[in-house]
Amino acid sequence: MELAVVWSVLVAQTMLALAMAFALYRMARGPRAQDRILGLDTLYINAMLMLITFGIRTANTVYFETALIIAVIGFASSIALAKFLMRGEVIE
Amino acid sequence: MSHLTDLPPWAALLVCGLMLVGAATTLIGSLGLLRLPDFYARLHAPTIATSGGTILLCLASILCFAVLQSRWVFHEVLIIFFVTVTTPVTLMLLGQATLYRDRFEEQQGVPRKQKPAPGEE
Numbered sequence: 001m002e003l004a005v006v007w008s009v010l011v012a013q014t015m016l017a018l019a020m021a022f023a024l025y026r027m028a029r030g031p032r033a034q035d036r037i038l039g040l041d042t043l044y045i046n047a048m049l050m051l052i053t054f055g056i057r058t059a060n061t062v063y064f065e066t067a068l069i070i071a072v073i074g075f076a077s078s079i080a081l082a083k084f085l086m087r088g089e090v091i092e
Numbered sequence: 093m094s095h096l097t098d099l100p101p102w103a104a105l106l107v108c109g110l111m112l113v114g115a116a117t118t119l120i121g122s123l124g125l126l127r128l129p130d131f132y133a134r135l136h137a138p139t140i141a142t143s144g145g146t147i148l149l150c151l152a153s154i155l156c157f158a159v160l161q162s163r164w165v166f167h168e169v170l171i172i173f174f175v176t177v178t179t180p181v182t183l184m185l186l187g188q189a190t191l192y193r194d195r196f197e198e199q200q201g202v203p204r205k206q207k208p209a210p211g212e213e
Binding site for chain 2: 015075
């Protein structure tokens with residue numbers, strides 16, 4: 001059964017890479033600034049999921065800690081960018 | 093050979109299923125982000141990726157390492173908690189900022205702000 005898990009990890013990583021490519025396209029080509037921020041938000045979530053699949057494959061705790069840090073810091077960055085769009089400055 | 097050898101077949105099949113469904117959900121959400129025509133429609137698409145995909149993939153990881161009993165599954169629980177709490181906040185704030193910008197530029201097809209009734213002020 002090990003082979004089944006390894007192959008499904010590979011397939012899941014391919015799908016996540018495709019999803020990251022879509023988000024990257026939206027970030028590069030998005031017509032306006034809010035589209036780019038949405039693309040960045042999706043991109044970091046997809047990268048976090050990719051790290052979790054790496055963690056399942058290797059059973060290394062470092063991957064999960066990295067995923068946790070990305071989840072927390074990405075939220076702060078998205079909030080800061082959205083606030084910048086609204087007010088024109090981050091810290092008032 | 094690796095830690096996955098010790099996984100019993102039922103757990104391996106469940107982990108495979110959860111992982112594939114989670115990745116497919118994420119792919120569908122990102123496809124929506126790519127294909128939908130309008131920003132307000134696009135705002136809805138990544139939520140399925142973040143909530144559904146994250147919860148399913150973390151469940152696969154929790155199941156794998158809970159059956160193996162090789163490491164704590166605290167990280168996954170925290171990731172599910174943070175992502176579920178923070179995604180609506182982010183997207184709501186982004187939608188609000190976009191609405192503000194569209195109203196400011198007086199774009200077509202954006203709901204106008206309610207005018208205050210003459211009695212109040």
